[in-house]
Amino acid sequence: MTNTTAPAVGIGPFSRSDLIVLIGALVLTVGAGVTAFVPSGQVVPFVLSAGAVALLASVVGRSVDQLGDRFGPGATGVLQSALGNLPELFIALFALRAGLVTVVQAALIGSILANLLLVLGLSFVVGGLKHGVQRLDSHRARETAVLMVLSVAAMLVPSLTALMHTPAEGHETTLSVITSVVLLVLFFVGLPGSLRRHRSSDAGARPGSSDEAVVREEAESEAEGPHWPLWLALGMLVASAAGAAFVSDWFVRALEPAMATFHISEAFAGLVIVAIAGNAVENVVGIQLAAQNRAEYAFSVIINSPLQIALVLAPLLVILSTTLGLTPLTLVFPPMLVVSVALAVLLAVFITFDGESTWMEGATLLGLYALIAASFWWG
Amino acid sequence: MTNTTAPAVGIGPFSRSDLIVLIGALVLTVGAGVTAFVPSGQVVPFVLSAGAVALLASVVGRSVDQLGDRFGPGATGVLQSALGNLPELFIALFALRAGLVTVVQAALIGSILANLLLVLGLSFVVGGLKHGVQRLDSHRARETAVLMVLSVAAMLVPSLTALMHTPAEGHETTLSVITSVVLLVLFFVGLPGSLRRHRSSDAGARPGSSDEAVVREEAESEAEGPHWPLWLALGMLVASAAGAAFVSDWFVRALEPAMATFHISEAFAGLVIVAIAGNAVENVVGIQLAAQNRAEYAFSVIINSPLQIALVLAPLLVILSTTLGLTPLTLVFPPMLVVSVALAVLLAVFITFDGESTWMEGATLLGLYALIAASFWWG
Amino acid sequence: MTNTTAPAVGIGPFSRSDLIVLIGALVLTVGAGVTAFVPSGQVVPFVLSAGAVALLASVVGRSVDQLGDRFGPGATGVLQSALGNLPELFIALFALRAGLVTVVQAALIGSILANLLLVLGLSFVVGGLKHGVQRLDSHRARETAVLMVLSVAAMLVPSLTALMHTPAEGHETTLSVITSVVLLVLFFVGLPGSLRRHRSSDAGARPGSSDEAVVREEAESEAEGPHWPLWLALGMLVASAAGAAFVSDWFVRALEPAMATFHISEAFAGLVIVAIAGNAVENVVGIQLAAQNRAEYAFSVIINSPLQIALVLAPLLVILSTTLGLTPLTLVFPPMLVVSVALAVLLAVFITFDGESTWMEGATLLGLYALIAASFWWG
Secondary structure, eight states: OGGGTSOOOOBTTBOHHHHHHHHHHHHHHHHHHHHHHSOOTTHHHHHHHHHHHHHHHHHHHHHHHHHHHHTHHHHHHHHHHHHTTHHHHHHHHHHHHTTOHHHHHHHHHHHHHIIIIIIHHHHHHHHHHHHSSEEOOOHHHHHHHHHHHHHHHHHHHHHHHHHHOGGGTTOHHHHHHHHHHHHHHHHHHHHHHHHHHHHSSSOOOOTTOOHHHHHHHHHHHHSOOOOOOHHHHHHHHHHHHHHHHHHHHHHHHHHHHHHHHHTOOHHHIIIIIIHHHHHHHHHHHHHHHHHTTOHHHHHHHHHHHHHHIIIIIHHHHHHHHHHTTSSOOOSOOOHHHHHHHHHHHHHHHHHHHHOEEOHHHHHHHHHHHHHHHHHTTOO | OGGGTSOOOOBTTBOHHHHHHHHHHHHHHHHHHHHHHSOOTTHHHHHHHHHHHHHHHHHHHHHHHHHHHHTHHHHHHHHHHHHTTHHHHHHHHHHHHTTOHHHHHHHHHHHHHIIIIIIHHHHHHHHHHHHSSEEOOOHHHHHHHHHHHHHHHHHHHHHHHHHHOGGGTTOHHHHHHHHHHHHHHHHHHHHHHHHHHHHSSSOOOOTTOOHHHHHHHHHHHHSOOOOOOHHHHHHHHHHHHHHHHHHHHHHHHHHHHHHHHHTOOHHHIIIIIIHHHHHHHHHHHHHHHHHTTOHHHHHHHHHHHHHHIIIIIHHHHHHHHHHTTSSOOOSOOOHHHHHHHHHHHHHHHHHHHHOEEOHHHHHHHHHHHHHHHHHTTOO | OGGGTSOOOOBTTBOHHHHHHHHHHHHHHHHHHHHHHSOOTTHHHHHHHHHHHHHHHHHHHHHHHHHHHHTHHHHHHHHHHHHTTHHHHHHHHHHHHTTOHHHHHHHHHHHHHIIIIIIHHHHHHHHHHHHSSEEOOOHHHHHHHHHHHHHHHHHHHHHHHHHHOGGGTTOHHHHHHHHHHHHHHHHHHHHHHHHHHHHSSSOOOOTTOOHHHHHHHHHHHHSOOOOOOHHHHHHHHHHHHHHHHHHHHHHHHHHHHHHHHHTOOHHHIIIIIIHHHHHHHHHHHHHHHHHTTOHHHHHHHHHHHHHHIIIIIHHHHHHHHHHTTSSOOOSOOOHHHHHHHHHHHHHHHHHHHHOEEOHHHHHHHHHHHHHHHHHTTOO
8 A cells, every 4th residue: 555655666567565466366376286287395384375265365456446446435335345355265265165164264263353452452562552542533434333333243143042042053054044144134234325425425334345345445536646558457367366365275185284384273374374464465454554544544444354254254164065065064153253243343332432542452453363372372 | 283383272171192192092901901801802902901001101190290380390390200200100010910921021121122132223214314413412311321321230239149159049029129229319319309300490300200291391482382270180080090000900801812822932022022011102202303303312212211210110010029929020020132232322421422323323223123123022 | 439529638648549558458357267276166267358358459549550650550550460460369279279160260251241231230220220321432541342252252262162163072172262362462462552552541441450450540630649658559569468368268269158057159259249250349449330320431440350351360260270280171162151151251341342231221231130040150
């Protein structure tokens, strides 16, 4: 996001940050591809494919934004919602094909925890140390937070039922599918509203818009970056999506031997490693914004991600896993994942309603993230 | 509540809405009475008695208000608190006589869920679609919400003890009775304060005032409806209360065969059917207010109901069930009911503190209600 | 705190309240010492040592404040944090030496509950009855509340893991020690910030400052009390700390026969008796402030205490108990203690965000405290 602070210096239609991400993605993807087929130990292919996933996720996001600009803000919202989580979706699907249900469940929750504890904590620490107490007092943030807590609560109903309501035993899959349908309906029902508001100046919570997009849109309104021609945007999207599909496959293949070598449990791998790799670029963006003293935006970006996971990614995976004949994914998460995510969501809402952030709050969030991650070390 | 928007058109002391409710109540009560003794299948007596219960509840409420007006606002508060929940109390007592403890427990929690998720959700959707973002930012709403969460928390102590504290095993009844006494003491201790505030313009939370009364009082200050003479108010109260007692009996008798016919579990019947029948009129009022863009009032009415259930109805039933020799009711609710009500109360507080309501929030509340209800399908 | 309202009337360097506390502490300590060695039943030594602990805790606090004033506000913060909880630390260490782990765990949680439910409730009732609705709407209160909920959440991670995450079974001690280290690091990391803010007028949450100190500091800025010379402050600190050490020993020794005589469970003894004795003076201060219509200050004092327990006292006890070879204390609390403290912390945050306090809210908090205490009667 270097173009937000300085005039864009790039080549042709690409800004400087575009170029860095593109070249990095290309190099790492090739490297991951070579090591996926040439014997090269357990560590190198794992690290290369993790890096490639992270950068390709960013390229997909940039292509979607450029493409959306051609069709007006309405289409951007729909496209971003549909395609923004594509890389995370690919990883989860390949992991489900490999039978790694625990990894996928932990990665879904881990993605929420990483956003609400790790990234929010880092952005509070960085922002607080550089700029002192930062204000977060917008209606937009509160609305997003309330919608997030409602959506995550709905996503947790099957888990709560499985834990607490013995008569429903044996119906976990049915209830998970019903819940997924309800969540997807809420998402599609919310889209028109999110599109309408997209145009107005005081944009409210948009349940479907990708995190990076919110930032980039704002960034562009300040220092308009170069536009990609339609053919380039489309081509980049297809290429990066295809690349993400291959790289996700390699990443999942490299994950299992790496887990064995380093004695990492499935739960810890999903909760920490997969969750961070799949959100790396978004995470950097949130922290950069806090460092630029744009705490409100950082917060919106960070808190919007769990909303997307609950309303789109998790239900989509449940439905795809059953229809595609993969290992079926349910929304019945292990109890400690349920408690952790409930805690994280609750604390995030309190912080939103607090209206201010300090670096000490950030440090405590980081401590909490470290402790929850530590508790999953014993998988 | 037609007299809130148009000049009252009625006959003698009765407003138009009075007449509709009275005639409906009379017709349905007679119908329910006939089908209760003449063989008429499982469905007809159940539907008729459910409708009669709902309308008689409204007649009781109207009589109490008219009666209260004779004795000043202080007496109204006390009367409303004592008599407002009479029909729900009758249903619960007859159900306890029939040994349907699960139904009664589920109906108590279901009544809270119906208010905080279903009715609040509907009022947000209706209000939001008609009027856009609605504001809820009053001290009164916050105070009621905090008092509600505190009261429900106290009501849940026996359940939490039974679930979490094995040394207290076997003392569930003792702890339920102690809790009921504490809740009733809190209610009576809070009455004088609620009466005092009743007179001031900026009325705070009134733990004992009936939902409809809050609305009607406000409505009357705008378009004063006709007053009933004392003898009429007293007569109507006695008649409607007696009617409610009979109809509640028939409703509970019709419930069991209806449950068997449609394969409905006791928990689902209580949580959804009894809870909605017992609150039908109040619910309509809340939604009407939201449609009239009086979101603050709708919210106060809706959020006040769980407060009454926790402070009056639930503890009264515990004490009556043990003293009257019915199947004893404890406050040890099944775990999924505890989790559901905790979730609903928590979310309602977040929404209050948010200060705004959108129709998307309403839709998510409805989704959550549907999912929790679905999870109890397997009773 | 009589010097807050009237000019100090004392002898030499001692204010009137100093004298009352000193003489009381001296008398009770001597009494407790005599009855500890002379046979005198079960009740008298217990009551005398409990009273002596409470008053010596106050003398330690006063000495630390006087000492801190010599070295500037920075040192005061560090000293208060390090020494303010000394008496509670002594009691816990002696109890752990006697193998009373349940008592210590219950006392830690009980201290939080006593502050957030009992003392907060009493201060709302007293303040509300004397002054009507009191406002609590400061950023400082919100910030402290958020930091408190975050810290308590971190402290609860080992308990949640033990309850919810079977694969981590057998690693409770490891996770407790890791958690304790993280909490202490957060405390020390937060100290410089708390010192810096100490100087500014709009002082934020200070994770390490003792409760009484906050009050006394404020009090002194209004009516400057007499200062103790350095030698006196040091001498009083050493004497009162040594006294607290002895008296704590006698208190714990008297506790066991008293529990047996009155059939009090370990959990109830810790949760109610030890928790109240260890916080008695702080508690009185909070209620006095509310009675003086200084609700904001009362609230800050009361809500700061759980923060200290989570960040300093609990982790220090875990680490000392393992390094000193006492019965090891873990942060794996019994489930009902976890639920109770989670509930209390949650409700305290809601009340903070409410921005107003009424005596009815206070009464409900008292009811909740009584019910939770009652549920632990069956230990």
